[in-house]
Structures are given as structure tokens and as C-alpha cells.
Amino acid sequence: MSAPQAVERPWHVDLDRAPRNRQVDQTTVLMVLTWLAVVLPRFVQSLTAPKHVVLINDAIPYSATTSLLSHLMTVLVIGWCVVVFARHAADLPTDRRRVLVILLAPWIYLITRDIYAGVHLHLQDLEYPAIVIAVWVLRPPLRKLVLLGYLAAALAVISVLMGVFLKSKGLYHGRNGDLVPLPKKILPWGILVGPLTSENNLGQVLVLGLPLIGLARSRLVRVVVVLVTAYAIVWTASRSSIAALAVGGLIALALPVRGRKRRRVVAAVLPMAAGLVMIAIPVSTSVGTSFSNRGYIWIASLRAWSQHRVFGMGDQFYSSLAKFEEGLGGQAFHGHNTFVQMVAIGGAVGLVLVAAMAVVSLGSAVRWVGRGVNVPAVLLGTFFVSATLEWSFAFFDRDFLLAVTVLPMAMILFAERPRDEEEPPASALGADALRADD
Numbered sequence: 001m002s003a004p005q006a007v008e009r010p011w012h013v014d015l016d017r018a019p020r021n022r023q024v025d026q027t028t029v030l031m032v033l034t035w036l037a038v039v040l041p042r043f044v045q046s047l048t049a050p051k052h053v054v055l056i057n058d059a060i061p062y063s064a065t066t067s068l069l070s071h072l073m074t075v076l077v078i079g080w081c082v083v084v085f086a087r088h089a090a091d092l093p094t095d096r097r098r099v100l101v102i103l104l105a106p107w108i109y110l111i112t113r114d115i116y117a118g119v120h121l122h123l124q125d126l127e128y129p130a131i132v133i134a135v136w137v138l139r140p141p142l143r144k145l146v147l148l149g150y151l152a153a154a155l156a157v158i159s160v161l162m163g164v165f166l167k168s169k170g171l172y173h174g175r176n177g178d179l180v181p182l183p184k185k186i187l188p189w190g191i192l193v194g195p196l197t198s199e200n201n202l203g204q205v206l207v208l209g210l211p212l213i214g215l216a217r218s219r220l221v222r223v224v225v226v227l228v229t230a231y232a233i234v235w236t237a238s239r240s241s242i243a244a245l246a247v248g249g250l251i252a253l254a255l256p257v258r259g260r261k262r263r264r265v266v267a268a269v270l271p272m273a274a275g276l277v278m279i280a281i282p283v284s285t286s287v288g289t290s291f292s293n294r295g296y297i298w299i300a301s302l303r304a305w306s307q308h309r310v311f312g313m314g315d316q317f318y319s320s321l322a323k324f325e326e327g328l329g330g331q332a333f334h335g336h337n338t339f340v341q342m343v344a345i346g347g348a349v350g351l352v353l354v355a356a357m358a359v360v361s362l363g364s365a366v367r368w369v370g371r372g373v374n375v376p377a378v379l380l381g382t383f384f385v386s387a388t389l390e391w392s393f394a395f396f397d398r399d400f401l402l403a404v405t406v407l408p409m410a411m412i413l414f415a416e417r418p419r420d421e422e423e424p425p426a427s428a429l430g431a432d433a434l435r436a437d438d
Helices: 002-008 026-048 064-087 097-116 123-138 142-165 199-215 219-236 239-254 260-284 290-307 317-324 338-370 375-389 399-414 426-431
Strands: none
Touching: 026 064, 026 123, 026 142, 026 399, 064 123, 097 123, 097 338, 097 399, 123 399, 142 199, 142 219, 142 399, 199 219, 199 239, 199 375, 199 399, 219 239, 239 260, 239 375, 260 290, 260 338, 260 375, 290 338, 317 338, 338 375, 338 399, 375 399
16 A cells, blocks of 8 residues: 555655654744744834834834844844754765855855945844754755744734734834825725834735745645735735735646646746846836836946946945935835845845855756645745845845745755655646645
């Protein structure tokens, strides 16, 4: 009976295999700490300090509790990564070191560039390499990513509850305490921000965490999470997140075609097309008012890059741009496009290093699809769409995205790999686009 089962569900091998001799699941601790570092300080800040729209040069009145808690969570995340490394120091992995170097190279370059330019290194800047190295050491099974999907769903529920019962904290308000009547509002009762500081930030976290629920075993759970999270994303009125939600869903529906080669082609072409669109839109934009005035930011950023093509302008570029560039209205917190952001702060060198990350991530997603696991490809396509109008991946200064970008990327690249086996049955391919198995 064992032989037919292996033939029927070959892609199930290894996905659920996890170390059984450890009392503490080190990967679970890392994921929970990283998520808490994102949500907990911001939730406390929402409850203990005024919350309203701010411009880039405004001083944000962080409460003493929030500042202490944020610092403590940063220490805990980095400290746990150090503990993980120390516990495995005598038996470090010997493979995929090249991938590890590719993931760390952009961070090393950007940090070195900023230190050379006189920018001080902060403790939070160490979170990215600490998490990447910890995941490389742990080699967790891919199935564990479902926990981040559940945590993203929890954030959606918390945000909706805040929008209903704590409107002054959970909805987007102006300085005078009134709801901001933005024209992009979709639902009549305002724009949802939840415990985060803006609707776009909340939308990014939710839409990038949603594909991970595809690894859940229960179809009912997946449906409920998708519905609740999609509702919260629509309530944010974040157009980039809504577009990412739609495109991610389309990729999920397109992937379960018959034939491993066809699935791999779909997994390569659709995310790659989304990545090319991410680059093409800001490069081809010539009107400043396009995409809610993002055109001004893109034009100014690319113009500045043309004068510093090799090394870019560094991480302080946007704070300076908001002070002196007309037409931005103090809103240029970042490049509002991940490609623009990278070339602006890191130049051609930074772009090449990040492009290498994108290539290995795409290659890994294609290989996982060949093994019957579609979540990495769906996540990658969703990310590229989100990154078109937002800065959706950062090596520092964007810690609220760590749990839905850095952790999943590292786990997908370093997870235990099941073997390429025979063709999965057609019944499974048509049943669940996001899942690896039932």
C-alpha cells in the first residue's frame, strides 16, 4: 500500500518533515517575534498617542512605551537570531552559500555606502541580515510559512475590529481629527489603517501575507481567511494592494494547468511580466500628476539618478527631496516604486545586486511549482504588483514588511527541497491553486 501512495502524491514528500528532537521550534519563535515586532509597537502607539496623517518632515510623537517596546522587540528578534546561530555554529549548512551571499550583498553595499556618506548605523538595520542568516541555518520546511499567513489574517481581523470599534485609531484621520475624505475611498465608512500608520502600509502587509495561507490544510480556513483579508484590503482603498490581490488571484488560477513544463512556464512568465511592468510604469511616466502625483516622485528620482548612475544618492535622498523639490508636498517618504527606490538610493550597483536576488527568487519559485507547490510563484507575482506603486521591499527603514517579505523569501530559498518526482494527478491540480497538498 505504501508504493501506490508514493506514486499518487509524490510532491507531498518532505513538505511536512520537521525536526522532531527539538523542544522549541526555533523557526516558529522567529516568525512570531518578527510579527510581534511589526504589530505590537504600532498597536500600542495607536492607543497611547495621537494618530493622524503626517508629512515627511513632521515629528511623530512616539510614546515612551512605544519607543521602549519597539527597541525591546528589535533586540529580541536580533537576539533570537544570534541564539539560533550560536546553537548551530558547530554544524552550519554547507550548501546554498552562494544564495546567502546574494541575499546579503545588497544590504552590505547599501549599509557601507551610507556609513561612508556619514549616515549612522541603527540597531534595526541589523534585522535583515540576522533573519536571513537565521533562516539559512535553520532550513525550515516550507509548510511552516502557513503560520505567517495566519498571522497576516490576525492582523486583518485586528484592523477590521479597530475600524469598527476604535474609529479614531483604526481609520485614516487628518490633523483636526476628521476622517480624511480622500477621493480614492471605496467603502463609505472611511479608509482602514488598523494599527499601522497608513492605508498603503496596511494593504501591503495584508496582500503579501495572504498567499501564504495557501499552505493551510483546511479549505474552509483558506476561504475564510481570503474573504476576511480581501475585505480588509478593499477597506484600505490601497489601489496597489487591490491590484496585487487581483493579479495574485489570477496567477493562482492560471498555475494548475496540466503538465509540469507548462506550469513552470506559467510560473516564470507571469511573475516576470509583473516585474517588467513594475519597471516600465515609472520609466514611461512623463506627467507628474499621474498615479496620484507619484509621477513627480518618479521623474525627480530618475532625473537625480541620471546624475549619480553608479552609486545613487543614498538613503537620505527622499528626506532631502521633500524639503527642496517643488510639487511633492512633503509626501515623498520614498520612491513609491521598488525599482525607482533602489536605483535612487543605490544606483546601478544596487540595482544589479537586487536583480540577482530577483533572479534566484524567480528560479526558486519555478522549481517549487515543478514540485507541486504554487505559493512561492503566487507570492512573487503579488509582490511585483504591490511594488509597482509602493516601496515593498527594503533592507532597512521598512521593518513593518520584514514578516511578509524577508522571512518568506529566505524560507522559500532555504527550505528543505522535496525531490522532483512524477506528474501530480490532475484532480489535485484543479482542486487548489495555492496548495501543495490536501
